[in-house]
Amino acid sequence: NFITQITHRISFTFSIGYRHQQTTAKRVEEVEFDGPCMKTEVPGPRSKILAQQLEAIQSVVQVNFFCDYEESKGNYLVDVDGNRMLDVYTQIASIPIGYNHPALTKVMTDPKNMGTFVNRPALGMMPPEQFSEKLVNGLMAVAPKGFSRVQTMACGSCSNENAYKAIFIWYRVRGQQFLSLVFSFFFQVPGCPDLTLLSFMGGFHGRTLGCLATTHTKAIQKLDVPSFDWPIAPFPQLRYPLGQFERENAQEEARCLEEVEDLIVKWNQKGRHVAGVVIEPIQAEGGDNHASFDFYRKLRGITKKPFRIFNTWLGDHTKNLLLTEVIKVIKTENLLDQAKRSGKVILEGLYNLQDKYPHLLSRARGIGTFCAIDVKDEDTRNNLILKARNKGVVLGGCGTQSIRFRPALVFTEHHAHLFLDIFNDAIAELK
Amino acid sequence: NFITQITHRISFTFSIGYRHQQTTAKRVEEVEFDGPCMKTEVPGPRSKILAQQLEAIQSVVQVNFFCDYEESKGNYLVDVDGNRMLDVYTQIASIPIGYNHPALTKVMTDPKNMGTFVNRPALGMMPPEQFSEKLVNGLMAVAPKGFSRVQTMACGSCSNENAYKAIFIWYRVRGQQFLSLVFSFFFQVPGCPDLTLLSFMGGFHGRTLGCLATTHTKAIQKLDVPSFDWPIAPFPQLRYPLGQFERENAQEEARCLEEVEDLIVKWNQKGRHVAGVVIEPIQAEGGDNHASFDFYRKLRGITKKPFRIFNTWLGDHTKNLLLTEVIKVIKTENLLDQAKRSGKVILEGLYNLQDKYPHLLSRARGIGTFCAIDVKDEDTRNNLILKARNKGVVLGGCGTQSIRFRPALVFTEHHAHLFLDIFNDAIAELK
The missing domain is CATH 3.90.1150.10 (Aspartate Aminotransferase, domain 1)
Structure with a gap:
């Protein structure tokens, strides 16, 4: 047993x-x-x-x-x-x-969690009693400072796809008049604007069509699939050990930031406005590429900018039950x-x-x-x-x-x- | 309890x-x-x-x-x-x-399934022992005739996104020379071709960016989000009861099929080739719109056409465990x-x-x-x-x-x- x-x-x-x-x-x-x-x-x-x-x-x-x-x-x-x-x-x-941590097997064997595991709720419409509480004690408990709201999705790609949509909607709501719904009913211009997202060489953000337009790790992932024509900036290639190459690495990061600024200006001039920038804090799939905190602060400076996202399933609530327990174990241990x-x-x-x-x-x-x-x-x-x-x-x-x-x-x-x-x-x- | x-x-x-x-x-x-x-x-x-x-x-x-x-x-x-x-x-x-069917609660309480529920495997690389067996007795057991292979994804949108990619890849592999990988490394033409998918008014295929380009139910879902400019055909609007409107409904379906043919010819002439057609057997979200079997056979006739899809997670194996049991119950009961x-x-x-x-x-x-x-x-x-x-x-x-x-x-x-x-x-x- x-x-x-x-x-x-x-x-x-x-x-x-x-x-x-x-x-x-x-x-x-x-x-x-x-x-x-x-x-x-x-x-x-x-x-x-x-x-x-x-x-x-x-x-x-x-x-x-x-x-x-x-x-x-x-x-x-x-x-x-x-x-x-x-x-x-x-x-x-x-x-x-770790595998089969007792805290997690306990969640699974707790009879009061059974209903959550065997019945898949449409969380967006009929959430279970503890939904809010588990989100507050789960994802929100470990959310970065300043994040006050959360919406769950079934997987990483879906999360990114919806984040991209949120960026585009926010860009339009903030910067431009909110176009009448009627215009977009045929789903082309002017309802669906020619906005773009800037991403980085070596980034991995998923393989669905929106995410794929910002993923640049393996060529095979993209070959033959129609894509959005969006700007791509270089990601800093640092030399190690960091202590020995401070000047070279600072120059490399400055070069990449300059390229980001140039791309944004160039694409905005073409009328294909850059609505957002997508980056991994550490490029993992692309080769575990790091950049300095200073690089990210400056990138944030360049992009400084101040919802209509619905999903029926909002991911899988069983993962919230497990996550809450994972966070508890991380803290207590x-x-x-x-x-x-x-x-x-x-x-x-x-x-x-x-x-x-x-x-x-x-x-x-x-x-x-x-x-x-x-x-x-x-x-x-x-x-x-x-x-x-x-x-x-x-x-x-x-x-x-x-x-x-x-x-x-x-x-x-x-x-x-x-x-x-x-x-x-x-x-x-x-x- | x-x-x-x-x-x-x-x-x-x-x-x-x-x-x-x-x-x-x-x-x-x-x-x-x-x-x-x-x-x-x-x-x-x-x-x-x-x-x-x-x-x-x-x-x-x-x-x-x-x-x-x-x-x-x-x-x-x-x-x-x-x-x-x-x-x-x-x-x-x-x-x-039904809710909390005893057959499903039994799956959950079976100690030998515990490891599957608490440890999330990267199924694409390290599947569990029963993975193949559960797929054969689960999804493959209820697959439509002629389907001999299966790949699972985490949700409906991801499944459709990957199906679309498979269509594009298949279209290129079959019809054209397999372009050198080098060309696509910068992820624009000629590596990422300007192919299109034809979809139908009233169809719902998900809300990620690729799926969204083929979803046409509510305008609010698409407003402000950049989309692929792809052809959209009308879906038959049948009159009820069917027995009383046979002639009118046949004419309506013929009209829609003709429109499909016209669109494909027109878009191919523009050099934006239609690689595939996406349709719901019954448009649900769009209003529970049916078409006759005859319509689907003729649509298949129009589109008559004879892989490079990878996903780390391949969905959630716990769903395979539950599905196998669901199929068993459907049969035995x-x-x-x-x-x-x-x-x-x-x-x-x-x-x-x-x-x-x-x-x-x-x-x-x-x-x-x-x-x-x-x-x-x-x-x-x-x-x-x-x-x-x-x-x-x-x-x-x-x-x-x-x-x-x-x-x-x-x-x-x-x-x-x-x-x-x-x-x-x-x-x-x-x-």
Whole structure:
């Protein structure tokens, strides 16, 4: 029985010793598996059979391996061949407090939540009793300062599509007369104006048609699909370590900001006004590209500008129930402090590794545990990810030659050292 | 405790008698509530307080009332004021086998499904063991003939956005040389071609930017948002009852088909080739507009035409678990036969009502339980929906003056008569 496998954390323990860093203090936050345990290469025979079955009904080119989500626990992902891997990718940072956290299984087994999980409400019209309360204690509790309202959507692409619509509507309501509805009934000019959004090279905002017009990571995503002709600015390409390249990086950021200003002026002059600017705080899919806080402040300065968005479903309320619990766990277990500590270990470890293997690794970077490093080329990067996986560490790539690290917030210094040791072994094996 | 409230069906019973149709045989498929039970007007005081709370963080103009999804059961929706209503709208046809069907609560409480509900997998890369099996026994088991492959998405809009992309890609791969990826890296011509999709007036396909370019129901949805300039054809406006207007309706459908052909030729000549045609089998949001099977066959004839779609999440696997169970229940309980029988009662009842109130009602229409009727004008329609609600029947509008009926598949003849009685009472009260 699955439920009985979940055990609450019981104690602190100390490490016995690590190749990467000897006798470091560790905290095991939860009684979980005591390390990776590999039985086959990954994907193993069972994963391969399942992939063949799935191939009969859909493309499997992106499938890595099949997982046993019931057996996975904390920082460890278990696959269908029984391989247990330390997960430093966590479904692209989507398992915030680890696999099968007891707080979340409790939400699921609470009889009073049953109705929310089995009946899908049209939240926009017939929300459940706790809808508002869960939003207030969930999303609003972690909303950036100054955000006072919230509307949920089913996925990231839909959220961005609706944000884009909000930008256009706001631009028109604020700046121009509110055109009569009649004009737009045939859905072309003047009801549907020729407004544009400015986005950045290397940005990823989703793959639906509106989002896709602002996504510029892989060419294959856009080929053959009609798109909006909107302005695209360069994103700063910083040099690392930051401390050594302060002047060069400041110049690079200034160059990009200047380009943004030029594009806005140019497109406004063409009569295709720029209604908004869309940017990722850290370009992830595009290669874990950071810019300085100063860059964002100045960008905000350039764009300084002071709703008609309806969705029937407003996403899935079960996610609000889970999110509220996730936030509670993050607070009660001080997981943000934990992430800072673990992030420090990871980044210092990456610095050491790039010093040790300068011909292979460079540009170690990150904030908290949101870290990345570049490998000398794409093939070597892909090879390194596979080697690490077969040694029991799940990693993910991004950009052309980066590896991005996305551990859960329950990833402790102990896990960080464990990861660095195995990562070091995998690198050492590269020719 | 919620679980204990669910009782499996135990017996057949017979009706005592109805105003609308006396002493008809009824089958009560489940022991459920024995009828509507109203305690307050709807929205009641508790709903109003909750709406005020929600208004602090989002727009509530579309909120009807707040629901108690834990207390709702079978065909009955219970609101937070304890009002129990016969639901002939079921969250826009999204509660296929009734509220809290025991088969679905069983899926939720099965410990082996826990991991799927609490850990969100990136299905496109790391699917769970049963992923393929659930797709085969779920979506593929009910796929239209000739469909051999399936890819899931998180919501209807995302599904349509990706279907549109598939159309464009297919059009280019089939008809033209596969352009080098390099050309599209800057994401404008020639990588992103000026292809178009033909859609129909009154169609609803979602509100994301690609979908929105093919949605033509309410002008407010599109105002101020940049759109693709794509061709729009008229959708047949049929006259009812169909038997009396065969010649007129055939002419109307021929007119629309001719317009489709003209548009395709015209747009192809402009060099803005029509890569695909998008149509709803029954236009729902646009007013429950039907066309004949013959119309669709001829449209297919006009468009006769013989992948590069990736999504990280591929929707939500928990929905596959629930869908597989829904399909099983539909089969084992013969719910499609049930829907045919109930639909017949509903449609005959609507015919009777429009004969009785010809100054108020017209154009009763439907297939199965997917029925609709027109009310003389928008205000009267809205008024009638509110009156019915206060008598314990939940209905939904569509188009400018239609009411659409969307009961669950567990809606029996008994519920149909109950609905018709109350609907009749509500109509009789209209001035």
